[in-house]
Amino acid sequence: MMTISFSRLSSERGFFSSEFSLINFRTALLKMMKLLLLVCAIFAVTSADFTRKNxxxxxxxxxxxxxxxxxxxxxxxxxxxxxxxxxxxxxxxxxxxxxxxxxxxxxxxxxxxxxxxxxxxxxxxxxxxxxxxxxxxxxxxxxxxxxxxxxxxxxxxxxxxxxxx
Missing domain, CATH: 1.10.238.20 (Pheromone/general odorant binding protein domain)
Structure with missing residues (x-):
């Protein structure tokens, strides 16, 4: 029967290492910022359609x-x-x-x-x-x-x- 040591697997692949988590966090943060910018741009365009007339x-x-x-x-x-x-x-x-x-x-x-x-x-x-x-x-x-x-x-x-x- 084969047993797997999770501590050995995680240290070999860097699965739970701080380096791997930091890269994923930065990538996710950049994607969220891009999405937020896109939402803000869409809102600005749709809100700017009408301007108050004098x-x-x-x-x-x-x-x-x-x-x-x-x-x-x-x-x-x-x-x-x-x-x-x-x-x-x-x-x-x-x-x-x-x-x-x-x-x-x-x-x-x-x-x-x-x-x-x-x-x-x-x-x-x-x-x-x-x-x-x-x-x-x-x-x-x-x-x-x-x-x-x-x-x-x-x-x-x-x-x-x-x-x-």
Missing amino acids: AAEIKAAREACWDELHLSDNFRESMKKYEYPDDAAIHQAIKCTGLKLGVWCEHEGYHRTDLITQFGEDAAPIFDKCLSKRTDYDSVEKWAWHDWKCFVDNGLKDHYKKVEN
């Missing part, structure tokens, strides 16, 4: 949409007073502005995290209450209008005024 950028986006859509002066004045009648032209203007500002897309609707970046964490309950699904509406324009009107009717107007000033 008042001039918001106004430029809004007015560009109004001009592109040939929005009437009456509708422009209504929107400046935070009044959003249920009309196809208003629906299109709201969708267009959301797209230009980068807070809305036709597949997901308004992007909650981007809205919070733009308007602040204290506006999050408004978004939670108002964000809806595309399937609830017959057009993406009506969907954009409905959610935006809900935001404004539930207090976003005050946050929006802070951004505009």
Whole structure:
């Protein structure tokens, strides 16, 4: 019968020696550091997609949409007073502005995290209450209008005024 001495095996192969363990530790540490850097880089790229817009950028986006859509002066004045009648032209203007500002897309609707970046964490309950699904509406324009009107009717107007000033 053959017996194996573990102490002899470990000393011959260096299996439990400090040199072998140190090399494995360094290799593992380097791999973990590379993984951590990769995760940080991915997070930085995905977090950097949206930047908060200033008042001039918001106004430029809004007015560009109004001009592109040939929005009437009456509708422009209504929107400046935070009044959003249920009309196809208003629906299109709201969708267009959301797209230009980068807070809305036709597949997901308004992007909650981007809205919070733009308007602040204290506006999050408004978004939670108002964000809806595309399937609830017959057009993406009506969907954009409905959610935006809900935001404004539930207090976003005050946050929006802070951004505009």
